[in-house]
Amino acid sequence: MNILSQDKSLSKLSLKNPIHFLALGFGSGLAAKAPGTFGTLAAIPVFLLMAPLSLSWYIGLTVLAVLAGFYICDKAAKDMGEHDHGAIVWDEIAGLLITMIAAPAGWQWLLAGFVLFRFFDILKPWPIRWLDAKVHGGFGIMIDDVLAGIFAFVCLQAGAYYLV
Template structure:
C-alpha cells in the first residue's frame, strides 16, 4: 500500500523543500519526477564557479539530513517516496564539473536514476542499514557519486 501524503503541507518550508517544490507528490515515480525537477536547479547552479557550486552542494547535503528527517517524521514514514530532496542533491552531485549540453543532461539523469533505483552495493547496504535523515540522504549521495564517476569516464 502506498504511503499517504496527507501529512505533508507545501506551505511548510521544510515539506516544500523535502518534496522537491512539490515534484515528489507525483502519483507515479516521484523519485524520477524529483530528479527531473532538479534539472532547472542544476541549470541555475551550472554557471557558478566550482568552489561555490561545491559549497552549495555541501550545504544542501547537510541541510537535507534535517529536511528529509523532519519531513519523514512528520509523515510518520521512515523514507516516504514523496521526499525527493535527496534526489535533487544526488543529481547535482552527478552533474558536478560536467559541461551543460542536452547529451550530458540526459546521460546524467539516466545514470543517476540507474544507481538510485537499482541500488548496487554499497548503495543497497546504506539504504538498508542507515536510517533517519542521514539514511535518506546518504544512499542518494553515494548514487550521485557513482553516477558522477561514470560521467567523468564518459565525458573526460
C-alpha cells in the first residue's frame, strides 16, 4: 500500500517497507509542515530508550544509526527519484542521537539538545551548508545532520561543563 499524498515522490514509498518506514522517521517525515522538526521529535523516544545504556553502548548504537542511515536515506531517495526529499528524516534522528551523547540527565538538557540541533540543522553554518550542497547520495543526506549533531553536541557539552 502506497502512502497517499499529492506529492508524487512520496507516492512511491510505503510505510510497510522497513527501509521507507525508517527513512520517514516512523512516519514523522510525512508532516505537512516542518518535517525535519517532526523527525527530530520522533528521535526523542529513541533517545529515551537508549539513555539508560552505558556510554559505549550508546555510542555504538548511534554509530550504527549513522552507518545504516547512509543506506536507508540513499535507498529511500532513489526509490522516490528525488535527492534529500524533506520527508526523509532518518538523518535528523541520527543527528539528535549524536547531540545527546553523554548529555546530562533531565528534560532541560533534552530540550537544549533538541533546540541546539534544530538551530544548526536549519542555519547550516560552514561547512554544513557547503556539504549539503555538494555531496549527494545517502552520505550527502546524512553528513549535514551528522555535522549539525556534532556542533550541537559540542555546545551542549560546553553548557554542561560550565553549568553542572
